[in-house]
Amino acid sequence: MELPNTFEVERCPFCGAIRVHGRYVDKNVETVLRELAEEYVTRGRVVEGLDRIRVLEVMVLGSTVAVRLSAEVSGVEVVQELPVELRFRKSPCPRCLRVKSRSYEAIVQLRAGNPRGRALVTEIAESFRNAEGVVEVKEVDEGMDIYVADKATALSIVREVESKYVVRVVATWKDSRIRDGRRKSKAVYSVRVYFISSGGTVELRGRVYTVEKFGTSSVTLVDRESGEKVTLSLKEFWKLEPNIN
Numbered sequence: 001m002e003l004p005n006t007f008e009v010e011r012c013p014f015c016g017a018i019r020v021h022g023r024y025v026d027k028n029v030e031t032v033l034r035e036l037a038e039e040y041v042t043r044g045r046v047v048e049g050l051d052r053i054r055v056l057e058v059m060v061l062g063s064t065v066a067v068r069l070s071a072e073v074s075g076v077e078v079v080q081e082l083p084v085e086l087r088f089r090k091s092p093c094p095r096c097l098r099v100k101s102r103s104y105e106a107i108v109q110l111r112a113g114n115p116r117g118r119a120l121v122t123e124i125a126e127s128f129r130n131a132e133g134v135v136e137v138k139e140v141d142e143g144m145d146i147y148v149a150d151k152a153t154a155l156s157i158v159r160e161v162e163s164k165y166v167v168r169v170v171a172t173w174k175d176s177r178i179r180d181g182r183r184k185s186k187a188v189y190s191v192r193v194y195f196i197s198s199g200g201t202v203e204l205r206g207r208v209y210t211v212e213k214f215g216t217s218s219v220t221l222v223d224r225e226s227g228e229k230v231t232l233s234l235k236e237f238w239k240l241e242p243n244i245n
């Protein structure tokens with residue numbers, strides 16, 4: 001069996017992202033090499049007369065990669081380990097280039113949905129200060145703004161915040177303005193952050209409820225007067241325009 005003598009891998013010197021087929025991915029070298037080896041094998045480039053060729057393992061040992069392949073020769077399985085030289089080439093990814101030049105494509109605006117949400121806003125924003133792709137974290141009168149190099153990273157920040165906190169993404173829009181004769185469009189994600197604890201109070205359509213449970217997908221409330229218990233999906237809950245203390 002044969003493989004190329006060398007694998008050249010383009011890697012961003014700042015964040016370590018690896019370029020695969022023209023795109024930068026946040027995967028480790030072994031995973032990427034394994035995928036490349038599998039592609040190579042499925043394209044049938046290894047050798048004729050072999051069946052069921054599989055990549056068993058890819059191990060990176062310094063500048064050498066050991067690729068373990070298995071194949072069948074006339075129905076008999078053979079396993080072979082092939083050494084391939086690994087070469088890295090430094091190539092900054094577009095996201096890091098934007099961070100270096102302090103340019104951004106998106107802003108995540110964190111705003112407190114209720115007074116107690118204010119501390120959370122700061123806590124969340126600070127947790128992303130050193131995150132990959134974050135250009136700047138800025139305190140503004142209304143809350144915190146996170147400037148992000150690319151939209152995909154901004155969206156993943158929004159998703160991460162959504163999965164951990166009680167938030168409502170209230171608006172996303174594009175702000176396009178012409179700068180240096182070029183139209184630049186920025187995505188803005190406005191995220192309201194709520195601090196809600198069980199035992200807290202919520203007002204819905206003039207009725208006061210005690211929060212029994214608040215999850216990332218549903219909320220259970222108890223009517224203060226009647227003692228009636230209601231469970232709402234978060235979507236239904238926000239639709240009722242709750243007043244959260």
Ligand SMILES: [Zn+2]
Nearest residue numbers: 012015093096
């Ligand atoms: Zn990078």
